[in-house]
Amino acid sequence: MIETYAMKVIRISLITMGLWPEEHRLEKEFxxxxxxxxxxxxxxxxxxxxPQTANLFVVYNDLVLITENLTTVNFPVIVxxxxxxxxxSYKKVLGDVIESYTRDWENLKDREDTETMMKGANIAGRISIGCYVLTEITASIKMLQQLFAIIRSEINGLDRIFILQSLFPPIFKVTPYYQAVCLGQVIGAYCLATSYAGVDCLVYLLVFHxxxxxxxxxxxLIRTINSxxxxxxPKRFGYFLAIIxxxxxxxxxFAEAVEDSFNVCFLVQVLFSTLLMCFQYFLVFRAVSRSEGLAVNDVAFMVTYVIANMLFIYFYCYMGELLIVASAGMRNAALESNWYMLTPNNMRMVIFILFRSRKPLKLTAGKFSVLSMETYSSSTIASTSTTTRPAITAIGGIGAQLAAQVTIFTLQLA
Incomplete structure (x- = not known):
């Protein structure tokens, strides 16, 4: 079987998190x-x-701390x-989808077909690697930022703080419980980043497939009609058309299985990602309006955090757009062929394919909002229109342009 590096990376990460739909060989033994x-x-x-939710009741009168609390962990953890x-919940369905994915690669015999599938798999691989790297970098910046804050508090003899803004009983600030909690939060942050990116990358790969x-x-279809x-x-034509x-x-x-499994997840992620971007813009706007300035590590985290969220939304919408165009292309395939050479009986059989393709396949957020480039534009405008400050709008524009440039770059490489 041809296994692309994208599938290898996704499979390993999801197996580590215990989310891979297929049963691993070690699971049969243990x-x-x-x-x-x-x-x-x-x-x-x-x-x-x-702990972070409990901490909200402590900082309830500080809007900035509440915003940092929600954007750093609570919202991403909910997603x-x-x-x-x-x-x-959809382990069996997704297991069937993965099995079908594997079977499709095994059934590739034509060189042109293999090149077509490899092109899509390579693009999905670059997108997946980029998403993994970006999420891990974002988590690492936050961990380093908090680590420096912990070192400063220890040097100055201040009260101990945790890696994340949390509320624990006092005993957890005593050695060795304190170190154990901090280590656990670091591990949790990387589990969060890996799970967040891994499931999305699986969707990207399946849609490209x-x-x-x-x-x-x-x-x-074109070769059958033009031959x-x-x-x-007529019997041979009917046989080949039946295969098609x-x-x-x-x-x-295949597409409906992916859509039915992930549409609610798409909805939650699009909503929370839009809220996260709005909250980050608020923090920047507050710092700029009060001329407080931002530390370099704060700026680095905000920039990577906003770009990561915008990229994930963008790629969801981009995948949805690709699926719409690809599924609707069956009609174009029939029209691009020598359809005028068909007999009336053969033409009637082709019309059934055209009729079945009149409604293109889609990815939706909760079955009521279609994921497309129009959706991405709307979410970007919604998140950047919360303020008219040029600095805030510029951040949103940079993120949107970067997302577009990344996709163009990956397509050119393929």
């Missing part, structure tokens, strides 16, 4: 490993989400909770 996803969840819940829920399969199907030898034999119809229905199932 059944307790099936519940290993509870370990990263324990880090997220016990050392991050609950990751949803991803854990989706991966576990669907689009590549549609391109192959387009060529098959004089096939057209001369079955393949078309299979791709519709």
């Amino acid at each position: 059944s307790f490993l099936r519940y290993r996803f509870l370990l990263p969840l324990a880090f997220l819940v016990l050392l991050m989400f609950i 990751v909770f949803m991803k854990f829920f989706v991966m576990k 669907i689009c590549g399969q549609f391109q192959i199907l387009h060529r098959s 004089p030898k096939i057209l001369q034999n 119809v079955r393949k078309h229905e299979y791709l519709n199932w």
Whole structure:
């Protein structure tokens, strides 16, 4: 089997987090490993989400601290909770999808088809690696930022602070409990980043796979209609057309399985990512309006954090746009062929394919908002229109332009 490096990276990261849909060989030997996803969840819940939520009642009168609290952990953890829920609830469906993905690669025999699939897989791989690197860098910047703050507090003899803004009983500020909590929060932060990026990258890879399969199907339909030898034999034409119809229905199932599994996750992530960007713009706006200035590490974290969130939204919408164009292309494939050479009976069979393709496949957020480039533009405008300050609008514009440039770059490399 041809396994692209994108699938290898995604599979390893999701297996580590216990989210991979297929059963690993070690899980058959050691059944307790099936519940290993509870370990990263324990880090997220016990050392991050609950302590930070409790801390909200302490800083309730400070809007800046509340904003930092929500954007740093609480909102991202809620999104990751949803991803854990989706991966576990739809494990069987997603397992079938992964199995179909593997079977499609094994059935590739034509060189042109292989090149088409490899092109999409390479683009998905670059996007996936970039998303992993960006999320890990963002988490690392935050960890280093807090580590320097801890060192300063220790040197100055101040009260101990944790890696994240948290509320723990006083006993947890005593050695060795304090070091254990800080280490657990660092591990939890990287579990958060890996889970956040891993599920998204899996969706990107599957959508690129669907689009590549549609391109192959387009060529098959054109070749079938344009082949004089096939057209001369009505039974042979019907046989090849039946294969195309079955393949078309299979791709519709594949896309609908991905959409049904992740549409609620898309909704939650788009909503919370938009809120996160708005909160980050608020923090910058407050610092600029009060002429307080921002430390270099604060600026680095804000920039990477905003860009990461905008990129994830952008790639969701970009994948949705690709799927719409690829699925609607079946109609174009029929019209680009020598359809006028078909007999009336053959033409009626092709019309069924055109009829089935009149409604393109889509990725939606909660089944009511289509993910497309229009959605991305709306979310970007919504998050940057909260203020008319040029500095804030510039940050949103830079993030949007960077997302577009990254996609153009990956397409050019492919």
